[in-house]
Amino acid sequence: MNKKTVGLFFGTFDPIHNGHLKIAEYIIEEKLNDEVWLVVTPENPIKQDSKISNFMHRFNMVDIATKKYDNIMPSDLEVNLKKPNYTIDTLEFISNKLPEIEFSLIIGEDNYKIFDTWKDYKKILKNYKTFIYPRKGTLKESAHIINENAMYIGGPRIDLSSTNIRNIVSKLDIRRAQAVAGETRAGQRVSGEEARANLAEGGSQTRASARVAGQEQRAGFAEQGSQLRATERVRGQEDRGRTAEEGSQTRASARVAGQEQRAGIAEEGSPR
Numbered sequence: 001m002n003k004k005t006v007g008l009f010f011g012t013f014d015p016i017h018n019g020h021l022k023i024a025e026y027i028i029e030e031k032l033n034d035e036v037w038l039v040v041t042p043e044n045p046i047k048q049d050s051k052i053s054n055f056m057h058r059f060n061m062v063d064i065a066t067k068k069y070d071n072i073m074p075s076d077l078e079v080n081l082k083k084p085n086y087t088i089d090t091l092e093f094i095s096n097k098l099p100e101i102e103f104s105l106i107i108g109e110d111n112y113k114i115f116d117t118w119k120d121y122k123k124i125l126k127n128y129k130t131f132i133y134p135r136k137g138t139l140k141e142s143a144h145i146i147n148e149n150a151m152y153i154g155g156p157r158i159d160l161s162s163t164n165i166r167n168i169v170s171k172l173d174i175r176r177a178q179a180v181a182g183e184t185r186a187g188q189r190v191s192g193e194e195a196r197a198n199l200a201e202g203g204s205q206t207r208a209s210a211r212v213a214g215q216e217q218r219a220g221f222a223e224q225g226s227q228l229r230a231t232e233r234v235r236g237q238e239d240r241g242r243t244a245e246e247g248s249q250t251r252a253s254a255r256v257a258g259q260e261q262r263a264g265i266a267e268e269g270s271p272r
Contacts, residue, residue: 006033006036007036007037007106007131008105009106013062016058022155023133023155028071032104040078059076078090088120091103091105104129108134132150134155
């Protein structure tokens with residue numbers, strides 16, 4: 001019974017892109033493997049000083065990118081292994097854990113050119129099939145056997161790199177930040193002009209309201225003064241009327257009293 005074959009495609013995938021997926025698709029279409037596992041590495045032992053995104057962030061990106069495939073999937077098998085992660089250690093670990101599967105290695109031509117710097121690279125070439133895909137800038141070659149276990153697959157030439165994508169995104173972020181800063185400054189200028197216009201308009205309205213209020217107040221004072229003078233004139237006329245009437249009544253009473261007094265005297269002087 002033939003074993004299921006799985007190609008391990010190692011990478012930081014920071015980020016994953018269509019080039020990675022096309023390579024995996026090619027491996028499946030050419031029946032070089034039954035499945036391809038995209039092994040998200042926690043770190044690159046060759047580039048330990050390089051900055052990469054959070055592991056789970058990268059793993060989730062790969063998971064999302066491969067959901068539409070049945071035989072291409074993400075793998076986190078290195079996350080709990082001893083650091084740094086060397087390919088030979090991972091291959092031997094997973095082969096011992098899943099002996100029913102035949103594992104192979106998928107690498108780019110750029111890595112194969114420095115393959116002799118990898119830990120136990122001869123052991124890898126001896127014990128595991130290695131599929132090498134072309135990279136940008138390399139000579140276009142047809143598929144051919146390099147040695148017993150290494151094969152140049154001549155698949156789709158990858159003109160993308162995660163590093164270039166990160167650089168492009170970084171430049172876009174800078175431009176976007178500059179654009180946002182420019183919009184912010186323009187917005188602040190407009191807001192300042194609107195605020196000054198509002199203050200000027202508010203000041204004009206306040207001054208106009210103050211003038212109207214002053215005019216209304218003066219008109220009110222004038223009206224109140226006219227009413228007060230009219231009231232005082234009426235009161236004076238009423239007082240003078242009452243005084244004249246009281247004087248007339250007093251004089252009339254005095255005349256009556258004088259007449260009565262004179263009549264009494266005359267009556268007393270008459271003989272009895």
